[in-house]
Amino acid sequence: MEPTTKTETLDIEGMTCASCAAFVEKSLTRTPGVQRAVVNFATEKATIDYVPTQASPTSLKEAVVNAGYGVIERVPDTSAAERNAEIDRQKALAYLKLKQRFWVAAGLALLIMPLSMLMLWPALMQQVNMQWLNYSLLLLTLPVLFYSGREFYSSAWNGFKHRAANMDTLIAVGTGAAFLYSLAATIVPGFFMRRGIMPEVYYDTTATIIALILLGKVLELRAKTQTSAAIRALIGLQAKTACVVRPGGQEVDVPIEQVQLGDLIVVRPGEKVATDGLVTEGHSAVDEAMLTGESLPVDKKPGDAVFGATLNKTGSFRFQVTKVGADTMLAQIVKLVEDAQGSRAPIQRLADKVSAIFVPTVVVIAILTFVVWFDLAPVEARLPLALVNFVAVLIIACPCALGLATPTAIMVATGKGAEHGVLIRNAEALEKAHQVNTVLLDKTGTITRGEPAVTDFVPAAGQDATALLELVAAVERQSEHPLAEAVVRYAETQQVAALPATAFRAVEGKGAVATISGQAVLVGNLRLLNEAGVRLTPALEQQAQQLLAQAKTVLYVATEGQAAGLIGVADTVRESSAAAIQRLQAMGIEVVMMTGDNPQTAAQVAGQVGIKRYFAEVLPQDKASKVKELQAEGRTVAMVGDGINDAPALAQADIGLAMGAGTDVAMEAAGITLMRSDLSGVVTAIELSRQTIRTIKQNLFFAFIYNTLGIPVAAGLLYPFFGILLSPMLAAGAMALSSVSVLTNSLRLRSFSHR
Amino acid sequence: MDAPEIIVTLAGLALAAFVVWYFFFSTRQVVSAVSSSGGVQEVAINVKGGYTPDVIEVECGKPVQLHFYRDEENSCSEEVLFPDFSVRRELPAFKTTLVELLPEKVGTYAFTCGMGMLRGSLVVK
Numbered sequence: 001m002e003p004t005t006k007t008e009t010l011d012i013e014g015m016t017c018a019s020c021a022a023f024v025e026k027s028l029t030r031t032p033g034v035q036r037a038v039v040n041f042a043t044e045k046a047t048i049d050y051v052p053t054q055a056s057p058t059s060l061k062e063a064v065v066n067a068g069y070g071v072i073e074r075v076p077d078t079s080a081a082e083r084n085a086e087i088d089r090q091k092a093l094a095y096l097k098l099k100q101r102f103w104v105a106a107g108l109a110l111l112i113m114p115l116s117m118l119m120l121w122p123a124l125m126q127q128v129n130m131q132w133l134n135y136s137l138l139l140l141t142l143p144v145l146f147y148s149g150r151e152f153y154s155s156a157w158n159g160f161k162h163r164a165a166n167m168d169t170l171i172a173v174g175t176g177a178a179f180l181y182s183l184a185a186t187i188v189p190g191f192f193m194r195r196g197i198m199p200e201v202y203y204d205t206t207a208t209i210i211a212l213i214l215l216g217k218v219l220e221l222r223a224k225t226q227t228s229a230a231i232r233a234l235i236g237l238q239a240k241t242a243c244v245v246r247p248g249g250q251e252v253d254v255p256i257e258q259v260q261l262g263d264l265i266v267v268r269p270g271e272k273v274a275t276d277g278l279v280t281e282g283h284s285a286v287d288e289a290m291l292t293g294e295s296l297p298v299d300k301k302p303g304d305a306v307f308g309a310t311l312n313k314t315g316s317f318r319f320q321v322t323k324v325g326a327d328t329m330l331a332q333i334v335k336l337v338e339d340a341q342g343s344r345a346p347i348q349r350l351a352d353k354v355s356a357i358f359v360p361t362v363v364v365i366a367i368l369t370f371v372v373w374f375d376l377a378p379v380e381a382r383l384p385l386a387l388v389n390f391v392a393v394l395i396i397a398c399p400c401a402l403g404l405a406t407p408t409a410i411m412v413a414t415g416k417g418a419e420h421g422v423l424i425r426n427a428e429a430l431e432k433a434h435q436v437n438t439v440l441l442d443k444t445g446t447i448t449r450g451e452p453a454v455t456d457f458v459p460a461a462g463q464d465a466t467a468l469l470e471l472v473a474a475v476e477r478q479s480e481h482p483l484a485e486a487v488v489r490y491a492e493t494q495q496v497a498a499l500p501a502t503a504f505r506a507v508e509g510k511g512a513v514a515t516i517s518g519q520a521v522l523v524g525n526l527r528l529l530n531e532a533g534v535r536l537t538p539a540l541e542q543q544a545q546q547l548l549a550q551a552k553t554v555l556y557v558a559t560e561g562q563a564a565g566l567i568g569v570a571d572t573v574r575e576s577s578a579a580a581i582q583r584l585q586a587m588g589i590e591v592v593m594m595t596g597d598n599p600q601t602a603a604q605v606a607g608q609v610g611i612k613r614y615f616a617e618v619l620p621q622d623k624a625s626k627v628k629e630l631q632a633e634g635r636t637v638a639m640v641g642d643g644i645n646d647a648p649a650l651a652q653a654d655i656g657l658a659m660g661a662g663t664d665v666a667m668e669a670a671g672i673t674l675m676r677s678d679l680s681g682v683v684t685a686i687e688l689s690r691q692t693i694r695t696i697k698q699n700l701f702f703a704f705i706y707n708t709l710g711i712p713v714a715a716g717l718l719y720p721f722f723g724i725l726l727s728p729m730l731a732a733g734a735m736a737l738s739s740v741s742v743l744t745n746s747l748r749l750r751s752f753s754h755r
Numbered sequence: 756m757d758a759p760e761i762i763v764t765l766a767g768l769a770l771a772a773f774v775v776w777y778f779f780f781s782t783r784q785v786v787s788a789v790s791s792s793g794g795v796q797e798v799a800i801n802v803k804g805g806y807t808p809d810v811i812e813v814e815c816g817k818p819v820q821l822h823f824y825r826d827e828e829n830s831c832s833e834e835v836l837f838p839d840f841s842v843r844r845e846l847p848a849f850k851t852t853l854v855e856l857l858p859e860k861v862g863t864y865a866f867t868c869g870m871g872m873l874r875g876s877l878v879v880k
Contacts, residue, residue, distance in 0.1 A: 044795070086847055086850070087845050087847055090847050090848060094828060094830065094848075097828075151828070151829055154804075154827075154829070155804055155827070155829040155831060156804075157804070158803045158804020158805065158827065158829070159804040159805055159831075159873070160804070161804060161805070162803075162804050162805025162806070162807065162809065162873070163777060163778055163781055163783070163805070164778075164804065164805040164872065164873050164874065165778055165872070166804075166831050166868075166870075166872040166873065167831070167870075167872070168829070168831060217830070221830070338843065339841040339842075340841070341843050342836055342837070342838070342840075342841045342842045342843030342844075343838055343841040344836075344838035351871070352867075352871050355870065355871035355872060356871065356872075356874060357779070359778075359872070360774050360775065360777075360778035360779065363774050364771045364774050364775060367767050367770050367771045367774070368767065368771060370763075370767060371763055371764050371767035371768070374759075374760065374763045374764075374767075375756070375760045375763070375764060379757075386763075399870075399872070400870070402870075403869070403870025403871055403872065404870065407869060407870075426841055
């Protein structure tokens with residue numbers, strides 16, 4: 001299929017007004033071979049349709065340059081890949097630096113802790129000069145503060161300047177206060193002693209908190225990189241090179257970025273398909289699991305579409321490139337997943353509201369804690385107690401877990417969905433899918449294959465089935481009718497011999513006639529046979545009625561002027577449909593079918609797959625109103641469809657699921673796209689959604705409960721009743737664990753597998 | 756109440772009041788986007804502990820290009836999110852990252868860091 005025209009998009013630079021755009025447009029339109037050129041001034045892009053034999057991308061660029069403007073060379077793939085590589089490099093470096101800072105803090109904290117505990121042994125303390133010990137601890141703490149913890153202070157300060165407060169603010173204020181108090185107690189102990197206060201130091205608190213928070217960050221960073229592992233794996237699937245067939249027939253390996261539309265590419269066994277295209281010659285089986293989740297390889301023959309990043313298994317074939325770069329299926333999947341990861345789930349609204357006011361509120365609570373302890377505690381201990389509780393409140397309240405709860409789960413789930421061939425458009429769609437209690441299936445193309453297939457082959461009495469099928473197939477091979485294709489496919493599965501046909505003639509609206517091995521063979525409807533004067537035997541007549549009663553289309557066969565058999569053709573139910581519907585029903589979801597067919601056919605199909613409720617004779621324009629009807633019953637409806645005429649219904653439903661083989665319009669209207677034409681994707685999508693929402697709820701519960709219980713305990717609320725105070729170091733340990741546990745919980749979604 | 760208690764109480768309350776005012780009620784700088792020759796509205800945003808500027812006014816219906824320059828390595832600011840536009844971008848440190856949007860409805864749209872702590876808003880007029 002050689003395209004007559006090609007489309008090229010150029011990024012134009014230097015246009016300053018709308019007339020510049022008109023000028024560039026004119027220059028392009030006048031270029032030989034250009035059929036249409038549109039220049040968009042706002043987006044600075046030119047879209048040109050041209051005849052490839054008369055014009056080329058180079059001549060188009062020349063036309064723009066000759067008009068006095070420039071063309072920005074687009075290398076979207078390399079720049080995207082480079083950007084990702086740069087981000088990965090920076091992340092690896094940041095992780096390394098963070099680990100170094102952690103080890104320094106941990107090593108010094110391990111020295112500082114035992115030294116600080118000397119005071120627990122009075123006998124030992126008498127032999128040590130308190131002043132010298134404090135100065136030694138100060139010296140050991142300085143690197144922890146200025147090397148390991150530096151980022152907390154600079155970040156808190158930068159945030160403060162922006163009137164923004166983040167988790168670093170809490171850590172910086174907490175550890176900073178403990179350090180400054182200790183510094184004062186070290187340098188001017190007399191000031192404290194004159195007021196009856198022991199000049200205690202909290203260097204161990206400062207160093208240990210920083211070490212523990214850094215430990216939490218190290219674990220967090222490690223886990224966070226895993227949340228986007230699926231999308232990185234998808235990007236990594238892209239082939240690096242392609243074997244292009246040059247006009248002279250020479251095969252050359254070129255980098256994927258140099259592949260252009262219309263190029264002919266060779267794919268050998270075991271190789272990745274470089275980009276999207278149409279097979280021109282050869283046969284093979286291609287593993288498309290990475291795009292569709294379908295584990296069985298798909299047969300490819302001339303005319304079939306192949307997609308970049310899929311894996312060629314057995315044969316070798318050539319294909320013509322129809323899409324490159326950002327237009328390929330893989331790039332679109334990556335973009336869709338990235339977009340979904342950038343969206344916010346409605347469930348996060350509360351967490352968002354809390355996050356925005358959280359840190360300043362905690363700072364106020366910490367200040368009030370300090371004041372209350374200072375005012376109510378015994379005079380000799382009021383300053384240390386106020387300080388310790390002030391620090392504990394700041395450290396325990398870190399909102400890290402809250403901020404990570406939803407996005408990490410969404411990241412993992414959307415990536416996981418893509419792995420299973422379930423593309424989730426946004427977090428809202430993912431969230432809505434778990435509430436679904438009714439699934440409305442459009443029959444054709446979802447439950448059924450959407451294409452006719454032979455269901456019954458009935459030879460007349462005395463006819464040899466194989467011989468008859470050979471004759472029928474020979475006629476139908478010549479025909480282009482969809483029913484004829486179904487017969488040919490059936491004959492291929494029966495592996496009958498291919499006979500040559502002569503004198504083929506298609507009879508419009510009735511069937512086809514040909515001569516095979518000297519016999520005149522008729523295949524068509526009853527009118528074709530009647531007009532040829534062929535009468536059905538009573539047995540065939542009866543069998544035909546039976547097939548018609550089952551809502552099947554009947555093809556009649558006659559040889560040598562005698563009725564020879566019948567063929568029943570119908571849109572068949574996919575093998576997986578019944579099991580998937582049963583699974584949905586087991587999940588407590590009612591499955592409803594809708595179809596344009598008559599009630600008889602509808603009942604037949606519904607019965608076959610175990611559906612109890614169905615709408616028959618639904619006109620395409622009424623599909624959306626059927627969704628509304630179900631919604632009016634108070635149901636949360638998921639609509640599954642594949643065609644353009646399903647788009648309004650997909651959009652009307654609480655959640656629309658478009659089947660992959662469907663149209664772009666359907667995909668546009670749907671919240672979820674199933675890459676595989678198989679209802680099991682619906683089960684996967686709903687199960688994934690349910691599991692994700694469960695994970696998010698657990699995360700939010702842990703994050704909220706941790707802060708709502710942690711802050712009052714840290715503030716000393718239990719002290720008057722039970723004498724319990726929370727050590728700031730324990731608070732730091734708990735805080736580090738909280739975000740790590742939320743992340744680990746989200747990462748559990750990675751083990752999601754469709755049963 | 757002795758003198759230190761009175762001093763600590765008054766200082767504490769004043770500090771708490773300052774925190775509330777400073778983070779929640781103080782006025783913020785608003786910057787309008789500049790339209791380029793191509794009709795694209797462009798804004799350069801510095802990322803360092805927050806977004807400068809953090810309130811950006813743009814016109815409805817015209818493409819917007821936001822150039823985020825991340826002037827730090829702190830992990831808090833490594834991502835920027837525009838949830839209403841389904842945009843999540845990683846911001847490499849000391850590099851400019853371009854975020855392109857097409858605001859089609861009048862309103863105020865928040866943009867935040869990955870965890871929602873650093874905040875800014877896009878005011879579409």
